[in-house]
Amino acid sequence: MSNTVGVVMTTRVVAGLVEEHRLHGELREFPENLDATNGLIEVPTESLCDILCDAIATLAATSDASVKAAGVAMPGYLHQGVMLDSPNLPQLKGARVCESLRAGLDKRGLSLGLSVFNDADAVAAGIAATRGQMDRSIRVWTIGNGIGYGRYPWTEGPWEGGHTVVTLDPRENYCGCGGRGHLEGVMGHRAMRLRFLDMEPDEVFAAARKGDRRCAEFVDLWHRALAAATASQIHLEGASRFYYTGRDIQRLDLPRLKQYLYEMIKMSPLQNYVVEVLPEDPSLAVVGAGVAALLESRC
Numbered sequence: 001m002s003n004t005v006g007v008v009m010t011t012r013v014v015a016g017l018v019e020e021h022r023l024h025g026e027l028r029e030f031p032e033n034l035d036a037t038n039g040l041i042e043v044p045t046e047s048l049c050d051i052l053c054d055a056i057a058t059l060a061a062t063s064d065a066s067v068k069a070a071g072v073a074m075p076g077y078l079h080q081g082v083m084l085d086s087p088n089l090p091q092l093k094g095a096r097v098c099e100s101l102r103a104g105l106d107k108r109g110l111s112l113g114l115s116v117f118n119d120a121d122a123v124a125a126g127i128a129a130t131r132g133q134m135d136r137s138i139r140v141w142t143i144g145n146g147i148g149y150g151r152y153p154w155t156e157g158p159w160e161g162g163h164t165v166v167t168l169d170p171r172e173n174y175c176g177c178g179g180r181g182h183l184e185g186v187m188g189h190r191a192m193r194l195r196f197l198d199m200e201p202d203e204v205f206a207a208a209r210k211g212d213r214r215c216a217e218f219v220d221l222w223h224r225a226l227a228a229a230t231a232s233q234i235h236l237e238g239a240s241r242f243y244y245t246g247r248d249i250q251r252l253d254l255p256r257l258k259q260y261l262y263e264m265i266k267m268s269p270l271q272n273y274v275v276e277v278l279p280e281d282p283s284l285a286v287v288g289a290g291v292a293a294l295l296e297s298r299c
Contacts, residue, residue, distance in 0.1 A: 003065055003066070003294075004067065004071065004290035004293050005017060005018070005055075005056050005067055005069075005290060006018050006071050006285070006287060006288070006290030006293070007052055007055050007071070007073070007289060008073045008074075008122060008286050008289060009048065009074040009119070010075055010088075010119055010145070011040060011144075013029065013030045013031075013055055014028065014030075014286060015027070015056070016283065016286045016290070017062070017067075018287055018289075021130060021132075021134075021287065021291055022129075022130065022287060023283045023287055027283055028058070030052075030054060031051060031054075041088075041091075043091070045095045045100075048089075048092070049101055052072055052101060053101060053104035053108060056072075056110065057108045057110060060112070067112055068112060068113060069115065069290075069294055070105075070112055070113070070114055070293055071114075071115045071116075071117060071122070071288075071290050071293030072114070072115070072116045072117070073117045073121070073122035073285050073288070074086070074089070074116070074119055075120075076088075076089065076118065078097065078118055078298075079158075080298075081096065081097055081098030081099065081298065082097065083095045083097050084158075085177070087146065087176035087177040087184075088145055088146045097116050098114065098298070098299035101116070113293060113294075113297055114293070114297070114299045115296065115297050116298055117288075117298065118159070119142070121152065121154055122150070122288035122292065123140050123142055123245065123284050123285045124139065125291055126284035126287040126288030126289075127243055129291040130284065130287055136240075136241075137152070137240050138241070138243070139151055139233065139237075140245060141161070141229075141230070141244050141245075143187060143244065143247070143249050144246045144248050145189045145247075146184050147161070147183050149161020152288075162184040163175065163179060163183065163184060164183045164228075164233075165180075166181060166182070166186060166224075166228040167181045168181060172186065173185065174186070174188075174191035174192075175191060176190055183225050183229045186222055187226060189201055195218070201248070201251075204218060222251070223253060224260050226244075226252070226257060227261050228264065230261060230275070231265050234265055234270050234273055235265070235267075235270065239271065241274045242273060242275045243277075244257075244276070244278070245278040245280060245281070246280060247280055254277050258275065261273070261275070
């Protein structure tokens with residue numbers, strides 16, 4: 001029977017009941033009438049917390065079994081229940097997320113375990129859970145409006161891999177955090193729209209395939225940047241398996257990425273890495289948040 005709720009907030013809020021390391025029933029979106037143009041970027045912090053609490057309460061009420069815990073995943077640097085920074089949802093910066101969520105659940109008459117996670121960490125936990133690899137180390141890049149770096153098992157630290165420095169060019173200042181030379185400043189959807197004011201990101205990749213020089217050079221930079229960030233993590237943490245997924249994963253040319261990784265990683269003990277692309281699947285982060293909520297409490 002279902003015993004946890006997983007909730008994920010990125011450009012929207014999706015949630016589901018989680019049972020035995022898998023989704024039980026369908027994913028639900030909250031609120032259902034969300035403005036698709038602006039998403040959550042203009043929603044005040046208090047209202048965001050209300051949306052999250054409503055999602056948990058709604059799903060808990062539909063469960064056939066007692067819900068033991070809820071896991072909430074969101075973008076940004078979370079530490080001891082406080083959102084220290086969140087470039088893609090800046091209104092959350094400084095928010096006492098755990099405190100606000102607990103108060104909201106208490107107001108709704110719910111007493112259950114509560115944990116909050118970075119959204120990319122939830123994806124890593126979801127991959128581990130759904131593939132029966134809870135005993136392995138999982139690392140994942142999520143490619144979308146921002147670039148997330150997720151790890152399972154979770155360990156203390158910011159792990160803001162999307163802000164890995166991949167270029168020393170001082171003109172590379174498109175990252176939402178304001179830093180220069182960041183991976184997200186090259187690959188992020190928002191950053192690409194700032195770079196190509198006359199083209200949408202999908203148009204840039206389409207033009208590159210047709211031979212447009214400016215676009216082709218950027219697509220090459222895009223892949224080299226991801227390879228550089230991956231290679232840096234391998235040099236720091238060792239080889240093993242890396243996954244790539246997310247809303248914009250269709251832009252990734254895996255053979256090109258592998259070639260650049262081959263050029264960047266030459267120490268033989270570090271060459272036994274494996275890279276794999278996973279189609280976008282919102283349920284991965286939901287399952288990961290629900291499963292991780294039972295394993296540890298971060299509130």
